[in-house]
Amino acid sequence: MQIIKNSNIDFINNSKLTILLSSALILAGIFSLIINNGPKLSIDFKGGTLIAVKYTKPININDFRSKLSDINISGQKFDFSSSEIKHFGNTSSVALRIASIEEEPENFSRDIIEILKNFYPNSIPEDKTDFVLSKDKISPKVGSELSGKAVMAIIYALSLILIYISLRFEFIFAIGAIAAIAHDVIITLGIFSILGYEISLSVIAAFLTIVGYSLNDTIVIFDRIRENIKTLKRGSIVDTVNKSINESLSRTIVTSLTTLFVVLILYFFGGEVIHTFSFALIVGVLVGTYSSIFVASLIVVYMQPKS
Amino acid sequence: MKNSLTPRYLVILVILGWSFYSLWPSLKYQTLDEEEKELLREQGNLAQIESRIIRQGLDLKGGMYILLETDIPTLVKSLASNRNEKFDDLMEEVNKEFKSNQGKNFFNIFREKIASSGIKVVRYYHEYGSNLEDIITAIEDETEDSINRVLEILQNRIDQFGVSEPTIQKQGKYRILVELAGIQDSERARALLQSTALLEFYLVKNNASTNEIISQLDNILRKSVSEEELATLISEANLNTQSAKPNNNLENNVTTIDEIFGETTNSETDSLGLESDLLLNSPLQSLIEFVQGDMVVKSKNIYALKKLLSQDAAKLKLKSSSGQFIFSNDSESLGTSGDYFRLYYLEDSPELTGGVVEKAKANLGSLGGGSAGLPVVSLDMNSEGSKTWSRVTGANIGQRIAIVLDNKVHMAPNIREKIPGGRTQIEGFADINEAKDIAIILRAGALPAPVNIIEERTVGPSLGADSVARGQKSILIGLVVVFIFMLIYYKAAGAIANFALIWNLVLILAVLASLGATLTLPGIAGLILTVGMCIDSNVIIFERIREELRKGKTPKSAIEAGYNRAITTIIDANLTTVIASAVLYQFGTGPIKGFATVLFWGILISMFTAVYVTRTIFYTITKKSIKTLSI
Numbered sequence: 001m002q003i004i005k006n007s008n009i010d011f012i013n014n015s016k017l018t019i020l021l022s023s024a025l026i027l028a029g030i031f032s033l034i035i036n037n038g039p040k041l042s043i044d045f046k047g048g049t050l051i052a053v054k055y056t057k058p059i060n061i062n063d064f065r066s067k068l069s070d071i072n073i074s075g076q077k078f079d080f081s082s083s084e085i086k087h088f089g090n091t092s093s094v095a096l097r098i099a100s101i102e103e104e105p106e107n108f109s110r111d112i113i114e115i116l117k118n119f120y121p122n123s124i125p126e127d128k129t130d131f132v133l134s135k136d137k138i139s140p141k142v143g144s145e146l147s148g149k150a151v152m153a154i155i156y157a158l159s160l161i162l163i164y165i166s167l168r169f170e171f172i173f174a175i176g177a178i179a180a181i182a183h184d185v186i187i188t189l190g191i192f193s194i195l196g197y198e199i200s201l202s203v204i205a206a207f208l209t210i211v212g213y214s215l216n217d218t219i220v221i222f223d224r225i226r227e228n229i230k231t232l233k234r235g236s237i238v239d240t241v242n243k244s245i246n247e248s249l250s251r252t253i254v255t256s257l258t259t260l261f262v263v264l265i266l267y268f269f270g271g272e273v274i275h276t277f278s279f280a281l282i283v284g285v286l287v288g289t290y291s292s293i294f295v296a297s298l299i300v301v302y303m304q305p306k307s
Numbered sequence: 308m309k310n311s312l313t314p315r316y317l318v319i320l321v322i323l324g325w326s327f328y329s330l331w332p333s334l335k336y337q338t339l340d341e342e343e344k345e346l347l348r349e350q351g352n353l354a355q356i357e358s359r360i361i362r363q364g365l366d367l368k369g370g371m372y373i374l375l376e377t378d379i380p381t382l383v384k385s386l387a388s389n390r391n392e393k394f395d396d397l398m399e400e401v402n403k404e405f406k407s408n409q410g411k412n413f414f415n416i417f418r419e420k421i422a423s424s425g426i427k428v429v430r431y432y433h434e435y436g437s438n439l440e441d442i443i444t445a446i447e448d449e450t451e452d453s454i455n456r457v458l459e460i461l462q463n464r465i466d467q468f469g470v471s472e473p474t475i476q477k478q479g480k481y482r483i484l485v486e487l488a489g490i491q492d493s494e495r496a497r498a499l500l501q502s503t504a505l506l507e508f509y510l511v512k513n514n515a516s517t518n519e520i521i522s523q524l525d526n527i528l529r530k531s532v533s534e535e536e537l538a539t540l541i542s543e544a545n546l547n548t549q550s551a552k553p554n555n556n557l558e559n560n561v562t563t564i565d566e567i568f569g570e571t572t573n574s575e576t577d578s579l580g581l582e583s584d585l586l587l588n589s590p591l592q593s594l595i596e597f598v599q600g601d602m603v604v605k606s607k608n609i610y611a612l613k614k615l616l617s618q619d620a621a622k623l624k625l626k627s628s629s630g631q632f633i634f635s636n637d638s639e640s641l642g643t644s645g646d647y648f649r650l651y652y653l654e655d656s657p658e659l660t661g662g663v664v665e666k667a668k669a670n671l672g673s674l675g676g677g678s679a680g681l682p683v684v685s686l687d688m689n690s691e692g693s694k695t696w697s698r699v700t701g702a703n704i705g706q707r708i709a710i711v712l713d714n715k716v717h718m719a720p721n722i723r724e725k726i727p728g729g730r731t732q733i734e735g736f737a738d739i740n741e742a743k744d745i746a747i748i749l750r751a752g753a754l755p756a757p758v759n760i761i762e763e764r765t766v767g768p769s770l771g772a773d774s775v776a777r778g779q780k781s782i783l784i785g786l787v788v789v790f791i792f793m794l795i796y797y798k799a800a801g802a803i804a805n806f807a808l809i810w811n812l813v814l815i816l817a818v819l820a821s822l823g824a825t826l827t828l829p830g831i832a833g834l835i836l837t838v839g840m841c842i843d844s845n846v847i848i849f850e851r852i853r854e855e856l857r858k859g860k861t862p863k864s865a866i867e868a869g870y871n872r873a874i875t876t877i878i879d880a881n882l883t884t885v886i887a888s889a890v891l892y893q894f895g896t897g898p899i900k901g902f903a904t905v906l907f908w909g910i911l912i913s914m915f916t917a918v919y920v921t922r923t924i925f926y927t928i929t930k931k932s933i934k935t936l937s938i
Binding site: 001002052054072074075076089105107109110125129130131132133134135136137138139141142149150152153156157160161164165168201202204205208209211212213215216217219220222223224227247248250251254255257258259260261262263265266269270271273274277278281 | 374610759773774778828843853882903
């Protein structure tokens with residue numbers, strides 16, 4: 001069986017469409033990032049408390065929210081009704097995110113969990129230890145450290161990859177590859193911003209995986225270009241690149257499909273904890289495949305010295 | 308040809324053997340039930356097996372991850388002797404700067420502030436050196452020492468608490484990482500870790516001076532706190548008074564301070580207006596009520612009261628009167644009017660501190676005593692402590708002494724007689740578990756510095772189990788889908804790739820087991836992702852072989868050419884992902900690290916299974932020259 005047989009698509013000369021699509025996606029993402037004041041960061045980077053609890057009956061989020069408007073912990077009053085409240089996995093579990101509080105009462109998380117229990121006292125799991133699904137509490141200090149680390153990780157990964165590709169290929173290929181990665185990450189970041197998804201530590205991990213994956217695709221094509229430049233000395237660069245993309249198209253599509261299968265399965269069956277993580281991977285696989293076919297090589301062609 | 312393949316078979320066999328050898332303990336461990344594990348534990352063999360299995364991360368097993376940071380400002384402050392106001396102000400400033408400037412080293416700020424304020428630091432730290440640099444170096448050493456002691460003490464507490472395979476390690480200079488797997492009651496563990504275990508015995512000041520300080524403070528507060536400020540504080544408290552008002556029962560049980568001390572306001576017939584006036588005129592008095600001679604405060608009013616007491620003017624007054632207000636450790640319900648905390652006015656220096664505790668044991672109070680059947684902690688003091696204790700109790704018969712743990716009064720009994728022998732009992736625990744935990748922390752000793760929890764991640768047992776089930780399901784479905792796809796698309800060659808894929812998974816698990824690595828939920832995601840990426844190498848090879856076949860080559864030479872050409876592509880392409888995963892491993896914590904580990908090994912191993920192993924299989928098949936290749 002074969003999906004693609006002897007394709008002969010002109011990827012380079014139809015570049016207008018590519019440029020249009022990519023810039024539309026990038027601009028939409030950047031626009032959303034600007035109006036939302038940058039990406040929406042999770043408590044991993046901002047600090048705060050995230051509590052997920054399980055009731056035995058479906059919970060109405062609005063009702064839950066209204067109950068949170070008047071919370072009294074040892075005489076200190078809080079209004080958490082504007083916090084982020086979501087169902088967690090299913091409708092009877094709820095996740096509540098509370099920004100970090102300056103003057104936090106002692107035993108804050110213990111007290112808040114008791115209060116959450118009393119919201120629906122008749123729908124508490126029989127085994128009380130099952131009530132709290134997870135609880136994360138991160139101080140703003142650790143949050144800012146983690147953001148710093150995440151930024152450094154991305155910078156390190158990108159520069160190491162840039163060095164590696166420059167060594168194995170030519171520098172313009174490295175530029176093409178890095179541009180393609182930047183393209184992928186910006187678009188994924190934009191889509192996250194448009195959909196209002198949070199950037200957490202695991203999403204950063206997903207981003208780095210996307211970087212690796214998209215590069216993988218790009219390099220397979222670059223490899224072909226390198227090989228074809230050696231064998232087809234007379235052909236124009238545009239023809240060589242087109243030929244190379246077409247030759248590796250079948251592989252690109254098959255691999256993308258198998259990877260897409262597994263990340264879709266992760267998304268649908270992996271559960272709430274890795275939901276956004278697998279969503280980032282889905283977007284990354286799609287955008288990564290697109291960019292390695294259309295964007296990376298295009299940049300290499302444009303950067304090629306005219307002789 | 309036959310000879311040239313033998314080394315390949317050997318390599319494959321050896322690796323296959325090794326992977327089963329490393330996976331064996333994990334497989335065996337899976338089949339053990341609790342009883343057998345207990346038996347092995349008694350024989351001392353369990354730890355050996357456990358060190359060689361794939362451990363489940365906290366996100367799969369359930370448990371808590373806690374990052375503690377030593378409170379350096381408090382520690383440095385406590386090292387100082389002859390402290391005065393000037394020094395406290397300086398420390399306040401240093402602290403403020405340290406809090407707002409997270410990245411900066413505390414000791415640098417400390418040094419700068421001392422230099423700019425021109426304060427003579429030797430006066431406070433003369434034990435540590437004679438000039439600023441010496442002192443700072445010595446304090447830094449002392450701080451590090453303290454952290455090591457904190458580590459030891461926490462280790463001790465956790466050991467006695469009884470958690471299987473706890474992880475306690477220093478992270479950086481001033482932090483301690485604690486991982487407790489399978490913990491059911493995270494709040495209990497939290498309290499156990501965070502408690503400083505500072506036990507102190509203070510004399511309680513008598514009623515007359517208590518009454519005096521309250522009215523003096525009210526006078527000061529009336530003057531120094533603006534009406535609006537007072538009103539906002541009170542508006543919160545007021546609401547509670549209102550809600551408690553209709554309850555006549557309460558009025559009978561609880562007498563307000565005004566009645567006791569004969570003040571004129573008639574609280575029984577108060578209208579709301581009068582009530583607010585009272586609150587404005589004497590804020591403290593209106594928040595404090597009296598029960599059986601003890602001051603009590605509604606839990607809802609605690610915040611307002613603490614706020615009032617922390618006003619600068621009030622703090623100053625308290626300092627000059629050498630007294631302090633401390634709350635009881637837990638609230639109790641009095642009558643039907645809700646929860647109250649007791650409030651004590653104590654001397655500001657302790658008569659005795661917990662360093663003298665030799666033994667601490669939790670049990671239920673003996674029959675006949677006041678605490679019959681209630682959880683108590685019995686203390687035995689060392690000889691020095693016993694002497695002081697008998698002197699203090701002897702000299703203050705008839706007075707009350709408050710037993711204060713971590714700045715909370717557990718009990719304040721009357722001293723009826725001199726207590727020789729250094730024995731005493733602490734009451735006031737919610738349940739026997741709390742008493743047990745307190746006994747543990749008293750035995751393990753007080754922390755030399757307070758610690759703050761700066762990061763806490765808890766996964767409940769049910770979510771962990773759910774994640775394991777979902778992870779397994781995802782892997783199975785992912786495998787099946789990819790298998791079917793490969794079989795349809797590449798036929799017999801697809802079967803070879805599938806075989807390599809299974810082997811890839813087995814090998815990853817074997818490597819994880821032999822590294823004693825931890826499998827996390829993102830790690831499982833990494834496994835699934837590797838399934839997708841591992842197949843890629845075979846796709847690249849197969850597509851090449853197809854191309855070569857199309858050019859009219861024989862199967863044998865097509866395979867040879869396909870592999871040779873594909874290999875550089877595969878290495879170049881995979882190495883970038885290896886780089887990304889290595890960086891991830893470097894910066895990631897816990898779960899992310901698990902993901903990076905799996906991805907890293909998954910890709911490296913896929914280069915062996917998807918290239919070396921499949922190639923060997925192809926060679927074996929094409930040993931007899933075949934005409935067509937099912938690809």
